[in-house]
Amino acid sequence: MTASDCLVALFAAPALGAAIAAGSRHPRVAEAANLIGSLIALAAALPLPFFAAYGDTVLLGDYLIVDRLSAWVSVCTALVYCLSSLFAIGYMRTLGEDAKLPTFYGLFALFGWTTLLAPLVNNVGVYWIAIELTTLVSTFLVAFERTPESMEAAWKYIMIVSAGISLALLGTVLIYWAGTFSLGPSYALDWATLTAAAPRMSPALVMLAFLLALVGYGTKVGLVPMHTWLPDAHAEAPAPVSAMLSGALLNAAMVGVVRFLAIANASPVAREAHVAMVLFGLVSLAVAAFFIVRQERVKRLMAYSSVEHMGVIALGFGFGGAFGTAGALFHMLGHSLNKGLMFFGAGAAMRSYGTTEIARIRDFGRHFPRIGALWLAGAVAITGAPVFALFFSEFVILLGGFDQRFAWAAYLMAALLILVFIAFLNHFRIMFHEPGEAETDAPARISAWCVTPMAIALVPLLVFGFWWPSAFWNYFEAAAHALGMVAS
């Protein structure tokens, strides 16, 4: 078995799943096609980091690359896709729109396919197109319920993100132009060629291209102040789609930012580029923290938590070095699993109580002991409390920050994380322990399809909180070197 076999399976399975799901008239067939597609994709993605650890593989005439970054993000994406597909079976049945399910699963598998494709693309231009495709497909998933709110969210999503990533296209053209001065008018537009040529590019042009890419792809990542589409889209999409948007799509776009950062790392503007990254990360973290404090709706709470965590990841890559990069990469995995878990819980709570408001969800733990325990554990985990994976990755990122010239940013980050911890868990205290008014009519039952993926997601979060295999560390360190994050 080689990396190319894995990629064939990785792309064929969701594509076939999408075709079968959309072509079948039967909702159960569509569910099964999507689930099987996602399981095969996960099985195909898991070996990729092992191949990447032995060296980069470039496939399909330079258009796809399996390196440490892309292999790692593929695993995160495939995990979320698989868990969301499981959860979707239980969740989508409660919507009572069986006739529309084949369309839903067709789009869902296609969305899975595009988010798996984007991180693995080696060509800067094709990567841009892949990211644009993720938007076009997921817009219809956000608009799936056809309520006025979901239409509003979908329209804002497609307009803001399309306008945003057109800036990234401009950045792509400019970085190509910067390369033509040393490489001649025509050359291959791949990441490695550009990184190799970066030392000879005009620093001003590299910086301009990096900033355009940071703002452009940063729109898709949900960095403040380009995040305005994110809470709407995440809150109005069906819960499995929210989990995919947050756990898979944001990472896929972050890959673009990191690759452009790697190009900047090889040029004299590396320092300024890292400062820009840190500033965007800090602002995202701060704004998200304040919106978390005063949030009233449960899924918007999760959405702002995604903005917060993307800020943390941006800070990790911004701090750079082996620690910052390792923490950021590990945070991607932890956030993907954990945010999936949180959106599953939020979706289940919303369906069973029939409300989106935190204030009207009461005694959740008493009504649903199993799912309640899992959701509460997830909430503790996502705020970065000890023993869970995100504590570990945030700790490593902070170490990376103290280590460098960014100590001030690391102190601020720590303070904001503590604020988020208190505010986020306070909302959960209300939902679990605040005595409800007398009117509590018994909430609707939650299917086992919804509980299982939550339990599966929690296991690795707990295990990797206790135990960080040294293989991980070697992998991340090599990735940091490959991305030029470590000053050598």
Next chain:
Amino acid sequence: MTLTALPPIATSIFGLLAIAALLLTFVMLGSRWLDHYLYAFAAESWMIAGLSATVGIYAGYPELILIALLTIVFRGVLLPYLIWRIIQRQAADHEVEAILRPSSSLLVGAAAVIFALVVAYHIGDDLGLVGTVAVLALTVMLAMKLIGFLMLVFRHEAISQVLGLLVLENGIFLGAQILVPGMPMLFEIVILFDLLVAVACFGILVRYLRSAIGSTSSLGLRKLRG
């Protein structure tokens, strides 16, 4: 072949077409009727196609002639037709409601061009390209980008927002023809297809918007906040 080695007549034609495209962007910014807006967009796409063809002929990139033909077919004919159909179907007010009066938007647009010129001049200075067509191309590219964003902000009719997005892309496409004529052709072709898909998606969404909210003005989209 580099830009500086081109005969003066070639760079003059490039400059003429680029400035014509920029002027058409101003026509769009100042027009009150959706139809005029659309005609200006189509005309602008033809200018860009002309530019691709001239660059292809003078700088020796025969594949750019193909890009020019595809630009005419996609951006010059197919996209305007699709948008025209969307306008006809939703039978909405054909008057563009803007938050700013056309005269004020033109002024803001002029300020955007000056800003773009300053940025382009600085970059050109850094690269030793002052006085070449590259600075002009950068200026037009950045200015169309900024004006596209202005259109997105000032207008709230869904279709004029879609047109604003297309202007953003036209600006990049135009600049790319002059700055990086050797860019891999596959990329440009795929972007043309991608635009077509994007406009089709917008068309469906506009229809949904109309059925769910009852209007296509983004001023009605105020439910989600906080």
